[in-house]
Amino acid sequence: MSTSPGFDQVVSLLRSVGCVFAEEEAALLFAEATTTTELSRNIQRRMEGVPLEHILGWVDFAGARVSVEPGVFVPRRRTELLVRETLSVLRDDSLPASPVVVDLCCGSGAVGAAILRQAPQAELHAADIEPAAVRCARRNLEPRGGRVHAGDLFEALPLGLRGRIRILTVNAPYVPTVAIRTMPPEARLYEPAVSLDGGPDGLDFHRRIAAESIRWLAAGGHVLIETSRRQAAGTSEILAAAGFAIRTARAEELDGTVVIGRPIPARMRR
Structure with a gap:
């Protein structure tokens, strides 16, 4: 992606690859990205199947954020x-x-x-x-x-x-x-x-x-x-x-x- 996509476009892209909670995921991707380049890269990674938690670097578990990273089991x-x-x-x-x-x-x-x-x-x-x-x-x-x-x-x-x-x-x-x-x-x-x-x-x-x-x-x-x-x-x-x-x-x-x-x-x- 050469330019930053709009929110509705990201939701559509995530839905197209089977993301059930596309709106919630899109909101997190927008909120956590610090640059348009980072946002575009993270959207692409999510579309490739990388877990959202590995992209964000954290997961909400039992009411608090817990750090996670690639190669680590994501707590359910x-x-x-x-x-x-x-x-x-x-x-x-x-x-x-x-x-x-x-x-x-x-x-x-x-x-x-x-x-x-x-x-x-x-x-x-x-x-x-x-x-x-x-x-x-x-x-x-x-x-x-x-x-x-x-x-x-x-x-x-x-x-x-x-x-x-x-x-x-x-x-x-x-x-x-x-x-x-x-x-x-x-x-x-x-x-x-x-x-x-x-x-x-x-x-x-x-x-x-x-x-x-x-x-x-x-x-x-x-x-x-x-x-x-x-x-x-x-x-x-x-x-x-x-x-x-x-x-x-x-x-x-x-x-x-x-x-x-x-x-x-x-x-x-x-």
């Missing part, structure tokens, strides 16, 4: 249920003054940042295996006092956290491998496969987390795992088999599903 609105349920557990008066909260598979750190905004007293740790995600999470969490670790699930965490975690919040990949090819191109082409692929049935990471988490949780701790409505029964069965009492939270307005587990004391297990 449904994950706000994970934040909501975590904060509900944190309101328990029996928790210590500075409960340890771990955001595993943290991506951009959006979940941890939302938790710290509402519960700044928490000792928050986050971990991810993807270098770009770790870099992004540090920008979002470290100014708020959170600590971000690089590595594969629990291997990333300091050993000093073992047996101290009051809340383990997890948004691990849960898309079945064969389903990735049916995802929208902005996810399939621009987000790292490691943040999407949950194995043949989408539950490989849930199995690993269930098997290891009891050793890391404090007495009376909780694990909260985002899953899909279709996979909720499978996630629940995995946690139950690992020794957890479970319940499921569902928010229709977010299309969000979270399975919450609390370890059953060994003496009470069959």
Whole structure:
């Protein structure tokens, strides 16, 4: 585009490539661009399928802007249920003054940042295996006092956290491998496969987390795992088999599903 297009023209262009919320996206592109050249370039990138959030450099999540960058998983609105349920557990008066909260598979750190905004007293740790995600999470969490670790699930965490975690919040990949090819191109082409692929049935990471988490949780701790409505029964069965009492939270307005587990004391297990 050699000249800056008008708003209605941009809306039409975005609609032509399948953008459902073309008016809202156009408004953001106009508001965030500092020059006509930047605006034209960003419109072209969006028409090519680049996620709007990667173009803007931020996403609105749980009422605040969270920094994101190319190559980092974009947090979805449904994950706000994970934040909501975590904060509900944190309101328990029996928790210590500075409960340890771990955001595993943290991506951009959006979940941890939302938790710290509402519960700044928490000792928050986050971990991810993807270098770009770790870099992004540090920008979002470290100014708020959170600590971000690089590595594969629990291997990333300091050993000093073992047996101290009051809340383990997890948004691990849960898309079945064969389903990735049916995802929208902005996810399939621009987000790292490691943040999407949950194995043949989408539950490989849930199995690993269930098997290891009891050793890391404090007495009376909780694990909260985002899953899909279709996979909720499978996630629940995995946690139950690992020794957890479970319940499921569902928010229709977010299309969000979270399975919450609390370890059953060994003496009470069959």
